[in-house]
Amino acid sequence: MNYWLMKSEPQTFGIDHLARAARQTAGWDGVRNYQARNMLRDGFRAGDHAFFYHSSCPEPGIYGVIEVVRAGHPDPTQFDRGSAHYDADSDPSDPRWYQVEVRLLTRFSHPVTLATLREHAQGALRDLALLRRGNRLSVMPVGAGEWKFILRLARDSRSS
DNA sequence: GCCAACGTTGGC
């Protein structure tokens, strides 16, 4: 099983949206970055887990855990003229953009904030892609050790 | 709203 971190702006699609979705499942669409696309297409497997990260909001951080229920497949919004993510240059016979389908597993009662993650930037989370300077990837891998460590932070913040 | 950092575009 692989571990990931997936970013979204809660104004657009946050963990509450996923919680209210049918079967608490949704396509993670709209990713328009080639490096992220490659991970969605080639790296994600059904059964993988991911942190749901909220960006560009009052309290950036990890708000819960989601599970990949369907591996990479073409993102339908690229062919939808009405979509903000429509891509006129994408060829249906050779789609350019991919999505995965995710299901909500756990919503943390308190988020693991970016500030908390940064407290460990020199320690257990020194290799976390999220904390790398200038990182703008919306999808990124998380190591097994980092995963466990962050889950522990979530548990600790719950009891505080 | 500001700004740093990065990706993409397009002229050459």
Added chain:
DNA sequence: GCCAACGTTGGC
């Protein structure tokens, strides 16, 4: 292929 201009991301 280079690189300047531009657009986007995302924290603050």
